[in-house]
Amino acid sequence: MSFRAPILRATKGGASSKISKLTAKSTTPIRHQRFFASAIPPVTQDATGSKGPTAMVFMNMGGPSTTAEVGDFLSRLFADADLIPLGRLQNYIGPLISARRTPKIMKQYAAIGGGSPIRKWSEYQAAEMCKLLDKMSPETAPHKPYVAFRYANPLTEDMYQRLFDDGFGKGRGGRAVAFTQYPQYSCSTTGSSLNELWKWRQRLEGKSEPTVAGFANDGTISWSVIDRWPVHPGLADAIAQNVEAQLASYPEEKRKDVVLLFSAHSLPMSVVNRGDPYPAEVAATVYSVMQRLKFSNPYRLVWQSQVGPSAWLGAQTSDTVENYVKKGQTDLILIPVAFTSDHIETLYELDEEVIGESGHKDTIKRSESLNGSPVFIQALADIAKEHLDSGMACSKQMGLRCPGCTSERCAESKKFFAGQRWQSAAQLGKLS
Numbered sequence: 179m180s181f182r183a184p185i186l187r188a189t190k191g192g193a194s195s196k197i198s199k200l201t202a203k204s205t206t207p208i209r210h211q212r213f214f215a216s217a218i219p220p221v222t223q224d225a226t227g228s229k230g231p232t233a234m235v236f237m238n239m240g241g242p243s244t245t246a247e248v249g250d251f252l253s254r255l256f257a258d259a260d261l262i263p264l265g266r267l268q269n270y271i272g273p274l275i276s277a278r279r280t281p282k283i284m285k286q287y288a289a290i291g292g293g294s295p296i297r298k299w300s301e302y303q304a305a306e307m308c309k310l311l312d313k314m315s316p317e318t319a320p321h322k323p324y325v326a327f328r329y330a331n332p333l334t335e336d337m338y339q340r341l342f343d344d345g346f347g348k349g350r351g352g353r354a355v356a357f358t359q360y361p362q363y364s365c366s367t368t369g370s371s372l373n374e375l376w377k378w379r380q381r382l383e384g385k386s387e388p389t390v391a392g393f394a395n396d397g398t399i400s401w402s403v404i405d406r407w408p409v410h411p412g413l414a415d416a417i418a419q420n421v422e423a424q425l426a427s428y429p430e431e432k433r434k435d436v437v438l439l440f441s442a443h444s445l446p447m448s449v450v451n452r453g454d455p456y457p458a459e460v461a462a463t464v465y466s467v468m469q470r471l472k473f474s475n476p477y478r479l480v481w482q483s484q485v486g487p488s489a490w491l492g493a494q495t496s497d498t499v500e501n502y503v504k505k506g507q508t509d510l511i512l513i514p515v516a517f518t519s520d521h522i523e524t525l526y527e528l529d530e531e532v533i534g535e536s537g538h539k540d541t542i543k544r545s546e547s548l549n550g551s552p553v554f555i556q557a558l559a560d561i562a563k564e565h566l567d568s569g570m571a572c573s574k575q576m577g578l579r580c581p582g583c584t585s586e587r588c589a590e591s592k593k594f595f596a597g598q599r600w601q602s603a604a605q606l607g608k609l610s
């Protein structure tokens with residue numbers, strides 16, 4: 179099949195959906211696609227030269243903002259086959275397990291102030307990052323902050339509706355960046371959020387395909403993805419600063435011998451053995467923080483929050499603390515390394531259970547979560563700026579499925595996101 183110029187000159191809007199179908203089926207070699215891509219201006223440019231607005235969508239699992247939301251949060255979580263695969267019985271067993279766990283988890287949220295602070299922090303971080311980006315990347319400004327949670331409000335479908343309300347999609351095109359707030363990629367976390375985003379994209383915008391022009395020219399939203407950032411220097415710096423602040427609270431003569439325990443949410447061994455990238459990426463984060471700290475202290479990476487009777491990746495954080503205390507090592511700092519804000523995992527499990535029950539509350543401490551750290555928010559802006567400049571739809575890694583993956587959802591959603599053509603402002607400048 180060959181392309182004809184009139185087809186490619188079509189502009190955004192209703193009639194062009196036929197065109198995108200034609201272009202999508204194309205087997206035209208890339209070098210020819212580049213030629214045709216230059217034949218149409220892919221996005222409009224306003225009088226200031228900006229190709230914005232750009233929607234910056236923070237994706238995370240979310241948490242219940244009040245104890246009354248715990249039931250819904252858990253029922254969505256146990257219905258997610260990317261996180262907890264229960265096969266054909268998912269719709270029966272999921273609600274049973276979540277109903278049974280709800281009272282216990284409600285108590286934990288009550289103990290940390292009546293809800294998870296993740297929404298407050300995510301909205302703050304996204305808004306502050308967008309303010310920085312407007313200055314750092316005027317060519318894609320204004321940047322508009324959105325939050326999409328997998329199991330709590332605002333859900334992915336709510337975020338999508340807000341995009342429509344704000345003028346994206348529905349024949350008007352526009353671009354959006356799905357920015358995972360999990361620094362390290364797991365198919366059970368970022369993978370699940372992307373599968374959900376892809377599902378709603380199909381439901382709400384139809385099955386449009388990327389076009390040779392780089393942007394969907396059928397009026398749908400063009401998505402690109404920041405899918406991981408485990409060793410970004412800004413992340414390492416932000417974590418390291420919080421560790422240094424906590425180290426400073428120990429007497430000087432003891433400081434260099436405090437053991438640093440980096441703690442990340444564990445994974446079931448079935449997920450590890452499927453080839454999930456998360457354990458290696460978490461280890462990479464830990465190493466980059468230690469490099470930034472110039473290996474000033476001994477350290478270990480340990481794993482927390484396992485649920486249920488199956489085998490999970492260890493050593494477990496709680497066992498590790500107990501074992502070190504038994505060995506006489508009572509100067510320890512716990513460092514959350516896989517969440518960007520506080521959760522029950524930090525405020526309840528680490529603070530109340532692991533540290534609270536250790537018998538050494540004065541010498542076993544926790545470094546602060548990233549929350550409102552200005553260094554961290556600058557890091558988010560740097561990561562976003564690098565992505566916007568890169569012209570990449572997603573990382574190279576995103577296209578590769580786990581060796582043991584049998585999920586059709588993964589196959590389809592990865593194909594979709596890796597196939598989105600995304601061009602940097604610089605590339606667009608050359609084209610238009």
Ligand SMILES: C=CC1=C(C)c2cc3[nH]c(cc4nc(cc5[nH]c(cc1n2)c(C)c5CCC(=O)O)C(CCC(=O)O)=C4C)c(C)c3C=C
Binds near residue numbers: 261456485
């Ligand atoms: C990087 C972070 C996380 C990974 C990886 C992860 C994997 C994972 N989790 C479960 C099961 C549950 N997780 C639950 C809560 C929960 N999980 C994370 C983060 C990761 N999970 C957080 C931050 C939270 C708490 C949210 C908050 O607001 O506090 C729960 C619910 C709580 C409970 O019932 O104990 C479950 C269940 C699996 C099975 C899994 C990997 C496959």
Ligand code: FES
Binds near residue numbers: 369452454579583588
């Ligand atoms: S489970 Fe990892 S790609 Fe599907």
Ligand SMILES: [Fe+2]
Binds near residue numbers: 443483
């Ligand atoms: Fe979890």
